[in-house]
Amino acid sequence: MSRLLAPLTRAVTYTRWLHLLVGAIIALVCGAVYPGLTRPGYGDWLLMLVTPVPLLLGAAVFPVVRRAEGLQARLMLFPGAHARVDGDARDAGVSVAPSASWRDRGRTAVWLTLRLWAGCAVAFVTGQLMALALELVDATSGGPAEAESLVPVPGYGWAYALLVPVPPLVLVGVVALAGRLMASAALALLGPSAAERLAALEERTEQLLERNRIARELHDSIGHALTVAVVQAGAARAAADPAFTDRALDAIEETGRAALEDLERVLLVLRESEQPASRRPTLTEADRLLDSARASGAEVDAEVLGALDTVPGPVSREGYRILQEALTNVLRHSGTVPIRVAVTVDAARLWLDVRNPLPAGAPVSGGGGGSGSGLRGIRERAALLGGRARTGPEAGQWRVHVELPLG
Structure with a gap:
C-alpha cells in the first residue's frame, strides 16, 4: 500500500504533471480558435491534436528551442540538485545545448510532437476523472450533477461518498506513470548527441x-x-x-x-x-x-x-x-x-x-x-x-x- 501511495507524497509527480499539462496549451489555444472548446466531439479532439503539429515542426528548426525544452525537462521531469547545475547536463542525462545538427532538430521535433499528444491525453484524463469525482460528490449529496464525464453515475446515495477518493487516486497513478514515461522519452530524445558526448x-x-x-x-x-x-x-x-x-x-x-x-x-x-x-x-x-x-x-x-x-x-x-x-x-x-x-x-x-x-x-x-x-x-x-x-x-x-x- 505504501508503494501505491508513494506518488502522492513525491514532488516529482506534480512537477511532471504540470510539465505534461503545459504541453497541451498550444492545442487548447488552437482549439479555442477552431473548432471551439464548447462540448468538443471526438473529431474536434483529433483536429486539436493535428493542427499544432506544423507549428511545432517549424519551431524545432530553431536551435534555441532544444535548449529551452532541455531546461524545462531537467527542471520538471528530473527535479533535484542536478536541476540547478549550470551548463552541465550529465547528472540528468538531458542536454541543455542548442541544436547543433539536423539530427538534433529532428529529435526535437519528435519530442515536441510527443509532448503535445501526451499533454492532451493527460489533460483529457485529468478533466474526465475530476468530473467523475464531482459527479460522485453530487450523487452523495443528492444534488443535480453539474459535471459531465464519460462514465455516468446512476442514482443518488450516501454510499457514493466512499467512491469519491477513487478518481483522484487513479488520476495520480496515471500521472505518475505518464510522467515516468515522459522522463524516459526525454532521455532518449533530449539526451546528448554523439557529438556532445564525444x-x-x-x-x-x-x-x-x-x-x-x-x-x-x-x-x-x-x-x-x-x-x-x-x-x-x-x-x-x-x-x-x-x-x-x-x-x-x-x-x-x-x-x-x-x-x-x-x-x-x-x-x-x-x-x-x-x-x-x-x-x-x-x-x-x-x-x-x-x-x-x-x-x-x-x-x-x-x-x-x-x-x-x-x-x-x-x-x-x-x-x-x-x-x-x-x-x-x-x-x-x-x-x-x-x-x-x-x-x-x-x-x-x-x-x-x-x-x-x-x-x-x-x-x-x-x-x-x-x-x-x-x-x-x-x-x-x-x-x-x-x-x-x-x-x-x-x-x-x-x-x-x-x-x-x-x-
Missing part, C-alpha cells in the same frame, strides 16, 4: 590530464624543496659550523621561496583565476637547481653542450622538472654523494643524463634512486613529449637518462 569525453580527458600535470608539478617542486630543506638542516646540525649553517639557511630560504612561487602558480590554475599564472621555470634556469644541490653538500659536476635557449618552451619546461626530480631523488635516497649531470642539445634532440654512486648495501634493482611516483613522473613527462626515459642501476651507479625530441 566533446564531453574529450573535455573530461583534458581535465584529467591537467590534474595529472598539476600533481606532477606539485610533487616535483614541493618534493624538491622539502628534500633540500631536510638535507640542509641535517648537514648544518652535523657540521656545527656557524658559517655552514648560514649557507644552509640561505639555501633553504631560496628553495622555499621558489617552491612557494610554484605553489601559488598552481593554485591560480586550480582557482581558474583570470590573473595570468606566473611563468614556469625552464632549463635556462638549471643553475638554480645545481646550486641548490651543491648547497646541500653534494658535489655536482655539470656539463652543458649546446644552447639551452634554443630549446622549445614546452621541452625546456619539462626538462627542468625532469632534472629537478632526478636531483631530488639523489638527495632523498643517496644523500650528499657526487652527482654527474650532462645536458646536451643538438638540432633535433635534448639529452639529460644524471648519475650518482649507489649507496653501500643498496639493492641492485632500484634501491639507490627510488622507484616511486617521482621516476614514474619522469617517464610520463618524457612520453608526453614523444621521448623516452631510462632509470635504473648501471655499473654501480644510479642513472637517469632522458631523450626528448625538439620538434
